[in-house]
Amino acid sequence: MVYATRRFEFSAAHRYWRDDWSAEENERVFGPGARPYGHGHNYTLDVTVTGTLDPRTGMVMNMTDLKALVNTILDAFDHRHLNEDTPYFRDILPTTENIVRVLWRLIAAHLPAEARLARLRLYEMQDLWAEYDGSDETTFARAYTFSAAHRLHAPALSDAENRAIYGKCNNPNGHGHNYTLEVSVCGPLDPETGMAIDMVTMDQTVRAVLDALDFRHLDNEIAAFATMPSTAENIVVYLWEQLEPRLGGRLAHLKLWETRKNVFEYAGPARLPA
Numbered sequence: 001m002v003y004a005t006r007r008f009e010f011s012a013a014h015r016y017w018r019d020d021w022s023a024e025e026n027e028r029v030f031g032p033g034a035r036p037y038g039h040g041h042n043y044t045l046d047v048t049v050t051g052t053l054d055p056r057t058g059m060v061m062n063m064t065d066l067k068a069l070v071n072t073i074l075d076a077f078d079h080r081h082l083n084e085d086t087p088y089f090r091d092i093l094p095t096t097e098n099i100v101r102v103l104w105r106l107i108a109a110h111l112p113a114e115a116r117l118a119r120l121r122l123y124e125m126q127d128l129w130a131e132y133d134g135s136d137e138t139t140f141a142r143a144y145t146f147s148a149a150h151r152l153h154a155p156a157l158s159d160a161e162n163r164a165i166y167g168k169c170n171n172p173n174g175h176g177h178n179y180t181l182e183v184s185v186c187g188p189l190d191p192e193t194g195m196a197i198d199m200v201t202m203d204q205t206v207r208a209v210l211d212a213l214d215f216r217h218l219d220n221e222i223a224a225f226a227t228m229p230s231t232a233e234n235i236v237v238y239l240w241e242q243l244e245p246r247l248g249g250r251l252a253h254l255k256l257w258e259t260r261k262n263v264f265e266y267a268g269p270a271r272l273p274a
């Protein structure tokens with residue numbers, strides 16, 4: 001299968017508020033998203049289509065047609081207040097998860113017969129996005145940062161072997177990074193909040209795990225790295241083990257940037273077929 005993606009942008013305001021909840025409950029669940037006049041974002045939408053390649057044109061579908069079709073739909077979203085100016089968010093909240101599902105319905109209904117919508121990813125901000133593939137579950141992801149010192153040194157290897165394998169990273173006094181961790185959760189949406197996970201709880205949970213590492217020396221101050229090398233591979237698995245039991249079975253994927261150039265991903269231990 002060939003997958004073709006085109007990127008779109010629109011700017012819109014929205015507000016998270018349920019009339020049937022008290023002001024305190026709205027503020028607890030939605031934070032500043034509950035403020036009375038709303039706020040706004042530059043949204044980025046990646047539309048991915050798939051299908052059989054047309055043998056004459058060599059295309060899944062004409063990208064010019066896709067551009068026109070999606071832009072016509074986004075016209076009703078761009079420079080609008082999603083709650084007030086579109087008909088889609090009267091009964092559901094304009095969360096990133098709900099917006100991506102509404103856009104799925106609208107785009108899928110207008111695609112030509114030869115193309116099939118494979119995936120939509122909607123960025124509300126650079127570090128917050130939702131992804132949908134037409135199934136019952138929706139993915140929601142958010143990126144967090146922490147800064148820490150570490151030294152790559154394996155206790156099972158000799159000093160000479162450590163120097164040979166890890167090079168500069170074996171410097172005895174350590175060095176450090178600004179780490180970025182993208183946490184993806186996946187599940188059915190809560191019908192009341194339109195979210196795959198309570199985002200305030202998610203932030204508090206992830207922050208608590210990362211705050212334990214933030215502005216620390218991993219090898220010297222975090223027990224897990226006293227005995228295993230603090231490679232990004234080991235860190236991403238460690239973070240999975242910390243987060244998985246705390247996120248109510250919703251954790252789907254972790255992506256850890258050690259630097260802008262080194263990225264490590266983990267989606268949990270491989271589940272063997274029963």
Ligand SMILES: [Zn+2]
Pocket residue numbers: 014033039040041124
């Ligand atoms: Zn927002």
Ligand SMILES: [Zn+2]
Pocket residue numbers: 150169175176177
């Ligand atoms: Zn390093």
